[in-house]
Amino acid sequence: MLQLKNTPFHERTSALCQPQNWRKWAGYFVVGSYEHTIDREYWAIRNSAALIDVTPLMKYIIKGPDAARLLDRVTTRNIQKMSVGQVYYTGWCDDEGKMIDDGTVARLxxxxxxxxxxxxxxxxxxxxxxxxxxxxxxxTDRVASLSLQGPSSRSVLKRVCESDLEGLKYFRLMKNKLGGAEVTISRTGYTGDLGYEIWMDAKDAIKVWDALMEAGQDYGITPVGILALDMARVEAGLFMLDVDYTSAGHAWIESQKSSPFELGLDWTVALDKPGYFVGRKALEREKKEGSAWKLVGIEIDWVGMEKLYAEVGMPPQIPGTAIRASMPILVGNVQVGYASTASWSPLLKKYIALAHLQKPYYELGTDVRMEITVEHQRKHAPAKVVKLPFYEPEWKKK
Amino acid sequence: MTQNNYDAIIIGGGHNGLVAAAYLARAGKKVVVLERRHMVGGATITEEIIPGFKFTEFSYVVSLLRPEIIRDLKLPQNGLKILPLPSTFTPMDNGDYIAGWDDHDTTRREIYRHSPKDAEAYDEYGRRMARIAKAIKPILSILPPDPTSLSPKDLIGLLKLGQFAASLTEKELYGLAKIMTQSAADMLEEWFETDALLGTKSASGIIGTFLGPRSPSTAYVLLHHYMGEIDGAFRAWGFAKGGTGGIAESIASSARMFGAEIRVNANVQQVIVKGGRAVGVALENGDEIYAKAVLSSADPFVTFLKLVDQKYLPDELVHSIQKFRTRGSSGKVNIALSELPRFTALPDEHVLHRGAVSISPSIDYIERAYDDAKYGRFAKEPYVDMIFPSMIDPDMAPPGKHVMSCFVQYAPYDIEGGWDDAKREAFGESVIATIERYAPNIRRAIIGKQVITPVDIEAITGITGGNIFHGELLLHQLFFMRPATKWSGFRTPINGYYLAGSGAHPGGGIMGAPGKFAAELAMKDGI
Amino acid sequence: MNSYDTIIIGAGHNGLVAAAYLAKKGKKVLVLERRDIVGGQVVTESFGDGFSVDSLHAGGTLRPDIIKDLKLASFGLGVDSIRKPFISLQADSDPLILDADPAKAAESIKRFSEKDAAAWPDFIAFMEKTSVFIHAANETIMPRLPRNFSITEGYGLAELGLDLRLMGGTDMMRIIRGIPMTADEFVDEWFESDVVKAAVASLGIHGLTLGVFGAGTGYALMHNWANRGGLSHLSVEGGIGKISEALAGAAKSFGGEIHTNAEVKQILIKDMRATGVVLSNGEEIAASNVISAADPKHTFLSLVGAMELPPEFVWNVQSIKMRGSVAKVHLLTDGKHGIPEGTVALAPSIKYLEKAYDAAKYHGISENPYLEVTTSGEVVSIHFQFAAYKLKDGDWKSEGAKVEKIAIDTLAEYFPNLKSSILNKKTLTPLDLEQTYGLTEGDLNHGQLMLDQFMFMRPIPGWSNHKTPIDNLYLCGSGVHGGGGVSGASGRNVVKVLK
Structure with missing residues (x-):
């Protein structure tokens, strides 16, 4: 009664979670990793099918004649243009045009x-x-959600779903039946791979889990914790609230806040939609005047890293998970920004990071240096501003 | 008998007096603290009223004790341990309860149970309060300037204040302005809808005031109680090992360590003024002690109107102090228990006894309690804030037994017909009956009790009106108006005589700031 | 479609002042009034044969500079130059009579306290100073704080600060300290007699939903004193409606148009800019600027609509405390009511006033109300506090009779002939104030005169300068700084802000 919640999948996930690696997520306990190393979980995302419990994601149903008007007012997208069955990714801002949060809107x-x-x-x-x-x-509590991600995810789903989902396009959703339960399936995810998110009544959670696990056996389905997910989302160039940006509602000071333009979400800001929406004036101003910051991808030059470590006689040391820490980024000896998440990409064999850079250093191809600590000493590894996402398989949208 | 080899005399061995003494002694000054009672601590004391049971007689929790004082005076080395109070539990009239915990997510979940709207409002409310607390914090360490003065010192002070205001964002400034002026009820009702949550939150707006939650300007007091959160302590409230007496003892120990002398049973009768300068004090027993400066940690009324002859003071100051509001409004009921009370709402849960339990089912409940008080009656159904010191510090009661500290509002100092034993008993009974409604076993668990009214607070601690803040935290009694306009800077019209108690800026609570400020100022003046 | 330079919503005194000044400047101005008469709260109406009353306000004066600028005397505005006394009824003794002449008042005070009688002239002198300050403050347009104000705005504020300093340290401090005080504390600084204290303190809660123990009623006392020009009302020759008639006359003479029976349903907005209004009959009227003299809650939540406004702003508007608790009981008598001329108050003690307020706090009606009574020949007008707009039990369709009965019964205890003298009655409940006079929640001041709703926080923090988040839409009612009372300051100030 006086504790955090478990998700409706707890019975299954807790039995599988070997290292007792639990993480707090929005008032729930979820699995950090199911195994002692996360390699297998990571590769399931990129190579087969990963089953991820994403129930703690906040889920709101907005219903009524004015529902579209409301979302049009709150978010930066043009919701009026959305068709039924479509899903939009969007951010939403305060009236100063600074991001409060981001997520998806689905028109049911x-x-x-x-x-x-x-x-x-x-x-x-x-x-x-x-x-x-x-x-x-x-x-949030009533609806459980699973994310099934990876190149085999479609094959797994096709095996258990009553209706065919071959025609389900990227960022669309459909109703379906799975393991005897009514579910909604959207072709969305947080991995940048082919993937689906499955929404079900909490009471059907175990049924759906079991059906998917069974159907996925031949496709290498693997329960995956949020640590592996964290690596995949960096490769996909997807940022995270409170890690890569601070909600305008949480920020202590102005400079902690980010606008959608500063996060590279220009494509989500529909300044051509009519009338007032929250943040409109400020966003129009920023669009006109240009943004002072930009979230970009940087690739750290591995050879340069090796050199810095070689100076002390060591091979490069980086952790096997995504690093959520602020790492200064310099041009010359001047700090021009910071990386907010860095990760080794097992697939690309690159050390990559999401970074916030000041104008004009956020232009593609800019040479920068990222601070790393080599044997207790601050060093600066050469890096380059690159296009996001770092990795986008051709089957993601197909 | 006369002695005249002191640098400073401190009148009153409460926490502020002791802080002042310790700072002076730390700087190498020869200091003596004169305490009227047989023990130091003032309102910050722990006494074994019933054998084996230690009562935190008056003040019972701490949040505002300045961290720099703890560091400077090496209080932890002198025994200070501030233990966390992890929760607040409010039983509700419908048999349910609402609780707040030190874990943010758990609290949100708990509030969500009652109202999803409140759960989210709680998040944002907390952040806003923290921002405003952050914004206002510098004021605590600014010596208030006199806005009517044209002296360079005051103009610079005003400029500093202006700079401070300019450093705030528009939202912070408006937030600050609103919080200074609104009623706790109005402010909270903009955010929340759950009665018990509103009641509990509003209660911290009225603690120590003679105001109800619907009285404008009570929102400020609420902030005063929030300040601890941003002090690097990160916990709003704590309980000192050994009770609040533990705080006084550690400061006294620190003062002695630095070489200060502390005398108990030394009742100062008068401050000796010669040539417009305070040169010493005369004790009740006829002794006279001389020093270069005298710091009074007594309340403003005692400091200005009782200890010195009014002829040394400007009429305006005398008038202001006479009108200075020090109406005590709260009482304490300290109880020795054979067992913990079992709350009907959560009978088997003892975790909650490690935190505070608040009888505050709604704003109107507290407002009605205030209505009683404003017409000269103690509240028949009072607001009660309980803690169980023995659950936090096992040394406070014999094994298996417990002590319970109940802070009660309202109990007006000026009660119709005056306080007497029968009324005190009836007051205690109203508190027990109130608790009994939520914890039926309380009556049979009582081994003994101590009921303290504002008149008792005055009699024991010497605080005029029994007001725990040495003067109500009213808007026109704050900052450059505390305790009186033109005399908010700890100095007094008498050279070498300083006000070092809670009646000076920045005010009450176990903060220690007035004592520190006054000591520093006295040294700056060259004692 | 017609087009105007400026449309003003509401022909209350502030709307009319703004209209007259704008028209005088050569602007094409249209005032739209919902009712069939102009004046808003400042009206004299007939509720029957010979039953002509000042419906809501028993008296009031526009600021002298406005009267002069607009030459209102030539439009029929005369001011009763003799201020009648303030009479505080007592149960066990003759009333306390506070004559406008301080020496005379002191004579009456002597019966209650020699000390207070001696303090009275000083108190009056002090209050006159506070009035100078309040008027100066109301004349100053409150900028947004702290960094968003322009040099010209800052100049006005600096001037106000200077005004305050020039009063000298003691008076300045007294005013600063007085603002957050309770009315009780405010009078306690001067007097010892409960009778004298209560009589004066009653002004601090007049029109407010607060008791004399409420912080900030010290400010309200000063505010109301400044607006009345003293403790008692200064009645208007021929009824208070003359003020509105004169203003309307002036506005028209300068070329302004005034349409009555023209209720604005909506303010037209395009791309976050006001472009005109829609009337309830569907007619659209375009204008370059729209000024609303309606209260801020009605203006923003009904006429503009929350959808056009930033969420935080909407939240702040929703939080504006209106909460009216004034009812009016008008009586037509045969003239033998026995009530003396002047401002007659039932405010016998500090605790009496506070207790009267307790009822409003819990959404009820005072059994023992604070009353302020004025007479005009046969007509008796009773200002009744407190009658909460939001009632816990019953509703205002039925409870009006209760207020009427309490008012008459209470007053009849002091004037035994009152009941038998009554020929006709008209009671205005807080709901009537809302429905007939368009005052949200029946709040005469368009928002409570509370500490957190005055100066740069009126109507809401950040928007005290008559501007709104909608370009070309301005506020000029009592709900903005300068408002509250019949001075016309808010209507005058908006003209200075308009582009």
Whole structure:
């Protein structure tokens, strides 16, 4: 009663979690990794099928004649243009045009939407719904969700789903039946690979889990914890709230906040939609004047890294998980930004990072240096600004 | 008998007096603390009223004790340990409860049970309060300037204040302005809807004031109680090992370590003024002690109107101090228990006894308690804030037994017909009956109790009106108006005489700041 | 479609002041009034044969510079130059009579306290100083703080600061300290007699939903004193409606148009810019600027609509405390009511006033109300506090009769002939104030005059300068800084802000 929650998959996930590596996520316990090393879990994402419990993701149903108007007001996308069955990725801002959170909006029917978010947003939605005919339902606890990611994910699903999902396009969703349970399947994910997210009533959670695990046996389905997911999402160039940017609602100071433009989300800001939306004035101004910062990808030059370690007689040392820490980035001897997440990419065999760089250093191809600590000494490894995502398989959108 | 070889005399051995003494002694000054009672601590004491049971008689929790004081005076080396109070538990009238925990996610989950809206509001509310607390914090260490003065010192002070204001964002400034002026109820009702949550939160806005949660300006007091959170301590409230007396003892020990002398049973009758300068004090027993400076940690009323002749003071100051509001409004009921109370809402859970238990089912509940007080009655159904010191520090009670400290509001100092034994007993009974509604076993668990009214607080500690803050935290009694305009800077019209108690800026609570400020100022003045 | 330079929503005194000044500057101005008469709260209406009353306010004066600028005297505005006394009724003794002449008032005070009688002239002199300050403050447009104000705005504020300093240290401190005080504390600085204290303190809660123990009623006391020009009302010759008539006359003479029976349903907004209004009959009228003299809650949440406004702003508007608790009971008598001329108050003790407020706190009606009574020949007008807009039990369709009965019964205890003299009655409940006079929650001040809702926090922090998040839309009602009372300051100030 006085504890954090377990997800509806706990019975299964806890039996499988060998290292007792649990993480706190939005008031739930979830598995960090199922095995002592995360290599197998990572490769399941990139090579076969990874089954990830993403239940703690906040899920809100927004329903009513004004639901679209509300989301049009809150988010930066043009929701009015969205068709039923479509999913949008979007950020949403405060009125100063600084990001509060990001997530997906799915149009379930003409007047019903599902919004996912990293943080609780019910209050923000309610504040924005004054005078609108719209109801909210927080489904976070009631609806369980699984993310099935990897090149074999479609084959696994096809095996257990009642309706065919061959025609399910990227960022679309459909209703389906799986293991005897009603589910909604969206072709979305947080890995940059082919993948699906499956939404079900919490009481059906175990049924669906078991059906997927069984169907996936021949495809190498592997339960995957959030540590491996963290590596994959860096490769995919996907950032994370409170790691790669600070919500405008949480920031202590102005400089901690980021606009969607600064996060590289230009494509999500529909300044051509009519009327007021939250942050509009500030975003118009920024669009006109240009952004002071930009989130970019950087590749650390491995040879340069090796050299720095070689000076002390060691091979390069980097952890096997994504590093969530702030690492200064320099040009010459001047700091021009910082990396917020860095990770070894087992697939690309590269050391990569998501970095915030100041104008004009965020231009592609800029040579920068990232601070690393080599045997207790600060060193600066050569790196280059590259295009995001780091990795995008051709089958992701096919 | 006269002695005249001191640099400074400190009147009163409460925590502020002791802090002042320790700072002076630390700087090599020869200091003597004169305490009227047989023990030091003032309102910050622990006494074994019932054998084996140690009561934190008056103040019972600590959040505001300045970390730099803890460091400077080496208080941990002198025995200070501030233990966490991890939770607040509020039983509700419908048999349920609402609790707050030191883990953010757990609290959010708990509030969510009652209201998803409140759960989210709680997140943002906490962040906003922290930001405003951060914004206001520098004011605590600014010596308030006199806005009417044109002296360079005050103009520079005003400029500093202006710079401070300019350093805030618009939101912070407005947040600050609103919080200084709103009622706790109005502010909280903008955020929350759950009655018991509103009640509990609003209660911290009225502690130590003679105001109700619907009185404008009570939101500020709420912030005063939030300040601890951003002090690098990260916990709002703590309980000192050995009770609050443990704090006083550690400061006294520190002062002695630095060479200060502390005398108990030394009741100062008057401050001796010669040539417009305070030169010493006369004790009740006729002794006279001389020193270069005298620091009074007594309240402003005693400091200005009782200890010195009014002829040394400007009329305006005398008038202001006479009008200085020091209406005590709270009482304490300390209880020795044979067993812990079992709350109907959560009978088998003893984790909650390690934190605070608050009887505050709604804002209106507390407001009605205030209504009683404003017409001269003690609250029939009072707000009660309980802790169980023996659950945090096992040394406070014999094994298996417990002590319970109940802070109670409202109990007005000026009660109709005056306080007497019968009324004190009735007051204690109203508190026990109130608790009994939520924890039916309380009555049979009582081994003994001590009921303290504001009149008792005054009689024991000497604080005028029994006001725990030495003067209410009202807007016109804060900052450059505390305790009086033109005399908010710890100095007094009498050279060498300083106010070093909670009645000076930045105010009450076990903060220690006034003592430190006054000591530093006295040294700056060259004692 | 017609097009105007400026449309003003609401023909209350502030709307009319703004209209007259703009028209005088040669602007094409249209005032749209929902009711069939102009004046808003400043109206004299007839509720029957010979039953003509000042509906809501028993008196008031526009600021002298406004009267002069707009030449209102030539439009029929005369001011009763004799201020009648303030009479505080007592249960066990003759009333306390506070004459406008301090020496005379002191005579009456002597019966209650020699000391207070001696303090009275000093107190009056001090209050006159506070009035100078309040008027100076209301004349100053409050900028956004701290960094967002322009040099011209900052100049006004600096001037105000200087005004305050020039009063000398003691008075300045007294005013600064007085602002956050309770009315009780405010009067306690001067007086010892509960009777004298209560009489004066009543002004601190007049029109507010607060008791005399509420912080900030010290400010309200100064505010109301400044607006009345003293403790008692200064009534207007021919009824307070003359003020509005004169203002309307002036506005029209300068070429302004005023349409009555023209209710604005919506403010037209395109790309976050006001472009005109829509009337409830569907008619659209375009204008370069729109000024709303309606209260901020109504303006933003109904006329503009939350969808057009930033969420944080909407939240702040929702949080504006309106909470009216004033009812009016008007009586037509045969003239033998026995009530003396002047401002007659039932405010016998500090605790009486506070207890009257307790009822409002719990959403009820005071059984023992604070009353302020004025007479005009046969007509008796009773200002009744407290009657909460939001009632816990019952509703205002039925509870009006209760207020009426309490008011009459209470007053009849002091004036036994009152009941038998009554010929006709008209009671205005807080709901009537909302429905008939368009005051959200029946709040006469368009938002409580509380500490967190005055100066740069009126109507909400950051928007005290008449501007709004919608370009070309301005506020000029009592809900903005300068408002609260019949001075016209808010209407005058908006004209200075308009581009």
């Amino acid at each position: 029917d003409e007047t019903t939407f599902r919004l996912t978010a990293a943080e609780p947003n019910l209050r923000w939605l309610t504040m924005n719904a004054v005078g609108l005919d719209v109801q909210f339902e927080d489904q």
